[in-house]
Amino acid sequence: MTIHDNNIRGVIFDLDGTLVSSELDFSLIKAQVGCPLDNDLLAYIASLPSPYMREEAMNIVHQHELIDAQHAHLLPGVAEAITRLKENNIPMAIVTRNYDRAAAIKLKNNPLPIETVLTRSDAPAKPDPSALNAIATLWELDQSELLYVGDYLFDIQAAHNANMRACLYAPDEIPEYANQADYVMHHFSELPTLVDSFQENKVLC
Structure with a gap:
């Protein structure tokens, strides 16, 4: 068997x-963090040159995700x-x-x-x-x-x-x-x- x-x-x-x-609007999020539309958002943020820039960009993403979570x-x-x-x-x-x-x-x-x-x-x-x-x-x-x-x-x-x-x-x-x-x-x-x-x-x- x-x-x-x-x-x-x-x-x-x-x-x-x-x-x-x-309902995440990735076009809006990418615009706010300066990520080109064709790029992967997380990969773009990881490539930013300083820890401060990465943290600021990720904070923007977190805000969108938390708002979206409330309505899911x-x-x-x-x-x-x-x-x-x-x-x-x-x-x-x-x-x-x-x-x-x-x-x-x-x-x-x-x-x-x-x-x-x-x-x-x-x-x-x-x-x-x-x-x-x-x-x-x-x-x-x-x-x-x-x-x-x-x-x-x-x-x-x-x-x-x-x-x-x-x-x-x-x-x-x-x-x-x-x-x-x-x-x-x-x-x-x-x-x-x-x-x-x-x-x-x-x-x-």
Whole structure:
């Protein structure tokens, strides 16, 4: 009896735009800190030449994130999907580029049965795979057995950098980078079915 290579034994989620809503205006934030529109905001701030400049820029980002956190709400189908996965004993975690205080507010106001939450305060931000790899180690599972669910290119890249499968959550328009994901999900109700499909045949005789 062998275990099928493709089974999904754990699911990791992005937070903003995946589990909860986010109204962050990145164009405005980038303008306020002087970051070119095409640059990654966090990478730009990290490249600023002095600690003072980096701190001032990050304070601006924090203010936006904290305001956004107060208004966040669970996205459609999330609570039901998470409940289904928990009932099926699928371990779950969250890895977000948000910072710890903002993420904590969002999850306090929108409680989910997910205990493991890593933010950019805990590990390098996505697409760096460090946080995803840490969770695989915590769960004592191989990365190939884990699925990462997110709504942006960095989520796909982080998953693949960690040798995990990437599920893109795209409820509205399908972005041009969707073809880089292993799966594309339009509604959260599809997630338990996707995970279940790998459980049914995971034990082969």
